[in-house]
Amino acid sequence: MKDLLSSDHVEIDSILDELLAALEKDDAAEVFQKLDFFWARLAMHIRxxxxxxxxxxxxxxxxxxxxxxxxxxxxxxxxxxxxxxLKNDHNFFMRELGESVKQMLAMREDNWRDESDKLKVLRAKINVLRVRLERHNELEENYIYSRAEAFLPADVQRLRSKIQKELENLPSRFSKSG
Ligand SMILES: [Fe+2]
Ligand SMILES: [Fe+2]
Structure with missing residues (x-):
């Protein structure tokens, strides 16, 4: 359990790094793409x-x-x-990212007008989220993932395969981008 979900944390973190790099570059189209992917991957993990x-x-x-x-x-x-x-954190992450994607959609609709100012606001938001996500993942890794194995020895394989399935259940809109 720990290996499966912890390595997913690492993968999701690297997508978050790419999102922050795109924000640093002020590249709205790339930000949108990375944000959408980060949102989808984190949603799969949370599910x-x-x-x-x-x-x-x-x-x-x-x-x-x-x-x-x-x-x-x-x-x-x-x-x-x-x-x-942890559930409260999940709700916070999904709410913030859902709102951010909506804002990016509105920006695109508006032909990226005033994009720089709007991206600055978004960057601040994502940085707050990143701090909370770091603490969240630490808590899970230290207290939850390791305990799940001790708690559920009989069920662990069944649980693992259910979790694996969710982690591979990438929305079809990303299937071409790999
Ligand atoms: Fe979580
Ligand atoms: Fe997690």
Whole structure:
């Protein structure tokens, strides 16, 4: 789990770097393309966590697994709170990126008028998102991904393949760009 989702973090980070480089260059058309791709890839990752990983962990917590009784109550509360926080982050990322894509569409419609000022605003927004995403990914990698394996030994293969499927489920509009 850790390998699968952590390496996806790395891939998504590198798309984010490309987006920030395009913003640095003030190249609106390229920004739009990278932003759209970043949004889609992060959405796929988040879907895998929302639909498969987080519910499986919550279910295990509710059932009182794992059997190692080392302060399970504390861990369960901690896990529930952490998952809640991570879900709030996901909502924030998707909302911000959805709005940004909408703004870029409006800019394109407007033939990129005043693009430089608008891109500056967008860059500030993406930088805020990047800081929150970094913290988010650290939290997942340190406390969630590693625990999923300990929590769900029987289910791990099934869960892995469901997650893998989501991570490969790239929207068709990107299939040609590779
Ligand atoms: Fe996440
Ligand atoms: Fe993640």
């Amino acid at each position: 895998a966590e929302h639909l498969h990983l987080f519910p499986s962990i919550l279910e295990a917590v509710q059932k009182g697994e794992p059997n190692e009784a080392n302060d399970l109550n504390v861990s369960a509360k901690f896990l529930r709170d952490t998952l809640e926080q």
